[in-house]
Structure formats: structure tokens, C-alpha cells
Amino acid sequence: MNPIPDNISKHDxxxxxxxxxxFIEQTTHDDEIRDLLGKESVRFYIGFDATADSLHVGHFIQIIIMMYMQKYGHTPIVLIGGGTTMVGDPSGRTDMRQLMTPEVIEENGRRFEGLFRRFMEFDEGFSYTASGRTLEKGSISKEPAPGKAIRLNNASWLAPLNYIEFxxxxGRxxxxxxxxxxxxFKQRMEKGLSFLEFNYMLMQSYDFMVLARDVDCKMQFGGNDQWSNIISGADLARRELGKQVYGMTFALLTTSEGVKMGKTQKGALWLDADKTSPYEFYQYWRNVEDADVNMCLRMLTFLPMEEVNRLSALEGEKLNEAKEVLGYEVTRLVHGEDEAEKAQQAARAAFGDGGDMEGVPTTSFAPEAFEGEGMGIVTLMRECGLVKSNTEGFRTIEQGGLSIDGEKVEDPKLQITSDRFxxxxxxxxxxxxxxHRVQIEQ
Structure with missing residues (x-):
């Protein structure tokens, strides 16, 4: 199931x-971690708070790291944050996260699980039962099967806890x-930090302690914004369990100018095809800036480094070849080979390079929508999701940013009728x- 080729690297x-x-930005113990990963199979975890109904491209970096670890014989622990999501992580936030109901968090967690199964094979026979007491060990149904990941939800041990006991x-x-x-916390002090959020570090640290105690987890990974929480968890495990555990953080996906990647006009770049279509997903990577091609090929594809370096060294128009490979490879990993092929063909067709238009985002309308006076162009743009408001639609046209079948639209009050099709x-x-393709239903 793991798509990483054996020739991915000269390193073992x-x-x-x-x-x-x-990938690697910071570690708690560089040499010790390298030695440990080289001599034994290690259980490690990454936490995913269920703050939305889909994973996004920021999560994809973490998934790729888990896939590398699994490829080299280590056991990923996917931790769904059913408990921590109830509080909300203040890391990287300028304001408090909107509180979510337990039902929404639980449903989001289930959706996450479905997406994770696309990328990793899980030991479905593994389960964990919490003791319900802060310092009392929980139990596992069996040892994880070799080569398979395991999946846990921190609500199973956080939700039953007695607050005073915790x-x-x-807290001590x-x-x-x-x-x-x-x-x-520091970046929140000016605008205010709620006591609710202040508990988050204790909860994530306790997660690490529980996994170290009950599942023999030796490492926690996360994005750079998780460094404080990770080292606090390692310190708690040392103090309470007398165990040495380790932490490692990874680079966030940012452009060469330091801007976080993965945002589109519609918002986040989701891994769920219903939220970001394979075509839109492909197009995002096909259109990255030249300076970001090498980083994206290194971090988001499983091409050998020799091929990454060859593609990155292309210049001028030839660099578009590298961008096509990038778009195809990342889309293939997330949505499968068929969808990647359709997306690439649709992009080529849209840009006049041949190809099939099937993958281009399409909105269908009943024939009567374009009869008589038809539909206003700004309304059509809004209905197709190209703009969020009439104001944005008028502004786009006034700035010369819209064309129909290659012809620039200059009149924002243009009516679209059936004879245009x-x-x-x-x-x-x-x-x-x-x-965006607009079609009349047959």
C-alpha cells in the first residue's frame, strides 16, 4: 500500500x-533520535485536532512524514484530538478558536479516519481502554501488528478525567x-488568552505521557508551532514516568517569501474532493511560483532526489514541465491516478494545449436559465463560485479579469443567453x- 519507492534515497x-x-526543523536530541531510528522499530505519534470536516494540505505534510516512517519500519500512531479539540489549540492563533459541539467533533474525527485510510494501512484489531484515572495505566487489546499504523482518540482518556485529580x-x-x-501563549497576551486555552498545553503534554506509559510511544512529531507543547510533554513523561522520550518538529509549508501555502480563493486546500476538486487541487500545484518548485517536489512527492534536482534545475518555459509533474504527482497521491490524469488533461485543454475538458470544474443549469433576457454575467460568476459577492464580480470585470471563450468581458451588465453557448x-x-465550464443541461 505504501507508495514510496525503494530507490527514494541512498540513505537507510x-x-x-x-x-x-x-523536513526536520528542531529536535530534542539530534544524535539520540538518529541512533534510535536506525537501530529499532519506534512507535511515534502525531496529533490531529478535529477542527474541520476534512484534512487540508497542512495535514498532508504530517501524513507524508508518517508514510516515510512506516516505510522504514516504524509504527505511526495517528491521534485524533477528540478531547483537545473541545478546548482548542491557541498555537499560531491571534484569537480564540470557535468552540464546537461534541457531536460535530466526533463526526469530524470519523471523517479524518476515512481520509487517513487512503494513505496508511491500520491494524484494525488494535484498541485501547483508558482507566479513567489520571495516573492509572490503561490497557491495549494487543500489540500493534508489524508494518501497520494504529489509531487512537485522546477523548478516550481525557473525557473521563476528574478535573481536580488532573x-x-x-498541573503541579x-x-x-x-x-x-x-x-x-506569548503572541496571545496582548489580545487576551482565556483560561480554557491555557489548559491546552497540559492536555497535549498529558497525551504524550499516556502514550509513552500505555503504548510505549517514544516520539512525538508536529509542526514548528507545536514545539512548546512537545517539549512540555517530554518533560512531563520524564518527571512522572522517569522515561526518556523525544520530540521532533517539521517545517510548515511556506512559500519562498514565508507565506503559508495551501490557501485558495475558496479558502483552504482540502484533501476531500467534495471540498477541493482534483482539478483545483492540481491547478494549485501546477501554478506555484518558480522559487517554490524544488521545495514542493522534495516535500510533497516521492520522486527520488536525483529527479527532484533535475526537474528543479530546468529554466524558463521548461520549468513548466516540472510544475506539471508536481501537480500530477501530488494529485495522484491524494486523489488517485485516474483523477490526476483527468485533472492534467483538463488543465491542458483549458490552456489550449489539447487534452480533455472533463476535469474542469463545471456548473450545469436548466435551459430556461438562459432563455429570454438570460442571466446576468455577475450572477453567473457568483452561481459558479468564481466570486463571493456581486461587488467582487463587478470589480473583476471592471479590472479586465474575466473572459468568455477567450473574449474579454467589458460590460458588467452583460446578459448571458443561450445563443452564447x-x-x-x-x-x-x-x-x-x-x-470554469458552464453547461446547459440536456
């Missing part, structure tokens, strides 16, 4: 592979002075790279 230690691909047993290990120096369809183009 996954630490060196991750270093070569540019604060007495766990945390210095408020040290917590306030953590980056995740060729073979029942027309192509709207917004800006340089956003295409």
Missing part, C-alpha cells in the same frame, strides 16, 4: 531521509512563568489561471 536511516528532503497530579509539574514564555457549453476564465 529515515532520519537522514527526512533531513535530505528538508490538576493535582499533572507546570510552571506558569515558563508557560507564559512559550511562543504559543457552443455545443451547450461555454468557458469562463477569471484572471490568468481560473477556468
Amino acid at each position: 536511516n529515515v532520519f537522514d531521509v527526512l533531513k535530505e528532503r528538508g 490538576i493535582r497530579d499533572i 509539574h507546570f510552571s506558569v512563568n515558563n508557560m507564559l514564555r512559550a511562543e504559543c 457552443r455545443d451547450g457549453a461555454l468557458i469562463l476564465k477569471k484572471g490568468k489561471k481560473t477556468f
